Amino acid sequence: MKKNEEIIALEVDGMDCNNCAMSISRFLERKGLEDVFVNFQTKEVRFRQNDEKLTLEQVKNGINKLGYQVVEPEQPEPWWTLERKLWISAIFTLPLLLHHLLMMAGGGLPFLDNNWVQFAVCLPPFLIGFIHFGRSAISSIRGGVPNMDVLIFIGSTAAFIYSVIGTLMHEHDYIFYETSATIITLVLVGNWLEKRAVKQTTTAIGELTRLQVEKARKVMPSGTIITINREELQVGDILQVNEGDKVPIDGLVLEGEAEVDESMLTGESEPVRKSANDEVIGSSLLVSGNIRVQVTAIGRDTVLSRMIELVKTAQQDKPALQRLADKISAIFVPVVLTIALLTFALGHWAFGLEAQQALMNAIAVLVISCPCAMGLATPTAVMVGVGRLARNGILVKGGQTVETFAGVENFVFDKTGTLTTGRFRIKNIDYRTSDRKRVNALIHRMEQYSSHPIAQSLVREMESRVNGLDLGTLKVEEIKGGGLVAVDDAGVQYKIGSDRLVGTETALAGQLVYLTANDELLATVEIEDELKDDSDELIHYLKKEGLHPIILSGDKQAKTAEVAGKLGVEEFYAEQRPEEKLSKIEEISQRAPTAMVGDGINDAPALARATIGVSLSNASQAAIQSAQMVLLNGQLDHLPKAVIISKATVRTIRQSLFWAFAYNIVAIPIAAMGLLNPMWGALFMAFSDVVVIGNAVRLRRRKLW
Incomplete structure (x- = not known):
């Protein structure tokens, strides 16, 4: 890949909400960069580099000019942190707030009776807020997506300037220093709580990242074993993994046997027996035994890296609910500013309120409004939901997959290898030639492909x-x-497969695989298959939940009907070619949202065409690439968990969005009518985000099954 086509990932500090992320996204997209993805939760900004349109240095400068900070590698944490701003602001705000409350009770702090002293005490928190919120407000306006800080900046500044005018005019009724300082301090408290809470929504990334093994024992050609960093490994390297070690990276067992615990990656509670030619997943733990492993994947191609990547990019493919909230958030601030101006103008000139009361009502409207809650509702819930799915061995591609999967009504299953074990046993081979060795060798050789x-x-x-x-x-x-079709050196054409491949004249009755040479029958192989242990349980669960299971198989009518009967599946389709499966999936998807669950190469088109494609991890790469959801343990027992977690995630999104909308719809009119002090408004606004994030965090621990 050329340098100017590389995907660049930057860590950017200072993003507080979805509107901040949208500002950076719009800036980069307007400059012509592609594949832009900004995640305020993980502080990650990614884009496809294009030096002709914008160099990396210009990107960094542009982001910094927007008011955010690109964090350079090894850069120490700045001294002037949010926590220090909060502590200093709180120290100066408390006396002002206490004086105000005591005055309401008929007392007060004597030294604050002087308006100039109040000015001096209010000045530090005001300057902190003026710079902190002002920079963010101006940046968001430049980015084209005004954020909550615009409202806080205008509200706190208006209260401070009005108080300064009152001080100069010696008008005690105009003094609202405590309002300005308290607004700033309470919003900083909210930002601090929000920052802590957001970290909890990204714990899945941290947990997965900590699983990565830093060192590996590499077996050199001479037999010597050396210890190297994981980053130095190459595909094809041979590694020694002993009892108690974690497998450094994905690979294939060359020799040895071991019991491997893959629970952190696949959700499989029991250790799995591994021997020669079995695949092992990086970061899984060897409970007993020792093995030699050949590296098959490195970097972003490993299972663990893909898991981390999918969790990180969960918001990239936004659910419909998120897109609606984003649209409302983008116009929210201008609407609130208009309402605040009308509150002041109508209150003062139409309803005859004193100017200071009308101003307080307008400020209350500004500080109680919270677009962030709407912007946070979906991404926080999606991040937690995708993280919980990942911890249970379920990978999903994009946040929209979670929302869509929660609404699926039809579950279409391939039969062979999905509902059945896929571990077929040869019941009988009927040889039609005396050269049995050649038949055996042909079957073994061809089926390897x-x-x-x-x-x-x-x-x-x-x-x-x-x-x-x-x-x-x-x-x-x-x-x-x-x-499969094969041609040897002599030009003889061999075919092995179903009756459709060898032709109806050659085909016989029963569950058979046919081998022909130049269309002459060499042998028939009678095979047997059995249901997976969890198939019956899964179908029972789906039917109990009012969901509709369907079997769509390329197998014979009789065999498919037999499996459907055992499982109690009323609707099934047999002898379906890939193009017929595709057509049938389209037909079923038109009736209701449909998930296709499959594993073979012939399932790939149907997986791609279904509303949601669900693949098993031991499936072909074509099937995995075509699916939006992958069950890592290769079994169906995780499918009910995927349904439950997806539905719980969407339910959490709806609860949070309801709170965000209801809060603003109720709070803004109350503030406009003068029934809410701006300081209380700031307190409620500060905690509205925390309520939304807290609801998402609750999804992490909630008992769902």
Whole structure:
């Protein structure tokens, strides 16, 4: 990849809400950069570099000019943190607030009776707020998406300037220093609580990142074992992993046996037995035994890296609810400013209120309004929901997948390898030639070129029947939904697969695999399959929840009907070619939102066409790439968990959005009518974000099953 096409990731400090992220996104997109993604929760800004349109240095300068800070590697944390701003502001605000409350009770602090002393005490928190909120407010306006800080900046500044005018005019009724200082301090408290709460929504990323193994034992060609950093590993390296070690990176077992705990990655509670030719996942733990592993994936291609990436980018594909909230947030601040101006103008000139009372009502409108709650409702819930799915071994591609999956009504299952074990057993081989060794060798050799469960089972079953016969060069091609075709050095064409591949004249009754040479039948293989242990439980769960299970298989009518009958599935379709599966999925999806669950290469088109494609992790890469959801343990027992967590996530989003909208709809009119002191408004506004984030955090611990 060329340098100017690389995906660049920057850490950016100072983003408090979704509007901040939108400001940076708009800036980069207006400059012509592509694949822009900004996540205020993880502080990550990513884009595809294009030096012709904007160099990396220009990007950094542009982001810094917007009022945010690009964090450079090894850069120390700044001294002037949010916490220090809060403490200093609170120290000066408390006397002003206490004096105000005591005056309401007929007392007060004597030294604050002087307006100039109040001015001096208010000045530090005002300057902190003026710079902190002012910089953010101006940045958001430049970015085209005014944020909450615009309202806080105008409200606190108006109260301070009005108080200064009162001080110069010696008018005690015009003094509202405590209002200005308290607004700033309470909003800083809210920002601090929000910052702490947001961290809790991203714990899944932290937990997954901490799983990464930093060191690996590499076996050199000489047999010497050296310790190297994970970043130095290359595909093909041989690693030694001993009992008690974590597997450094994804790989294939070359020799040895071990019990491996994959629970943190796949949600599988029991250790899994691994031996030669089995795949192991990086960061899984060897409970017992020792193995030698050949590295098969590094960097972003590993299972753990993909998990981290999917959780990080959960918000990139925004749910419809989020897009609605974003649109409202973008126009919210101008609307609130208009309402505040009308509150002052109508209150003073139409209803005859004193100027200071009308101003306090307008300030109350400004400080109680909270667009951030609307912007935070969806991304925080999605982040927590996707994180919980990941911890249970369920990967989802994008936040919209969660929302869509929660609304799925039809669940369409491939049969072989999905509802059944996929570990077929050879019941009988009917040889139609005396050269049995050649037949065995052809079956074993050709089926190695397919990832279909029947093919994998035949390869495994035929291992003991192959006697090292040399077949020469075979050019093998897989036919989707049919089987395999091979041509040897002599030009003989071999076919192995279903009756559709070998032709109806050759086909016989039963669950058979056919092998032909130049269309002459060499052998038929009768195979058996069995249901997975969790298939019956899954179908029972779906039916209990009012969801509709359907079987869509390329297998014979009789075999499909038998499986459907055992599971109690009323609707099933058999003998479906890939193009027929595609057509059937389109038809079913038109009736209601549909999830297609499959694992074979012939399922890939249907997985892509369904409302949501669900693939098993031991599926073909084509199936995994086509799916929006992957069950990492390769079993169906996680599908109910995926349904439950997705529905709980969407429910959390709706609760938070209801709170955000209801809060603003109720609070703004109350403030406009003069029934709310601006200081109380600031307090309520500060905690409105925390309520939304707290609701999302609750999803992490809530008992769902």
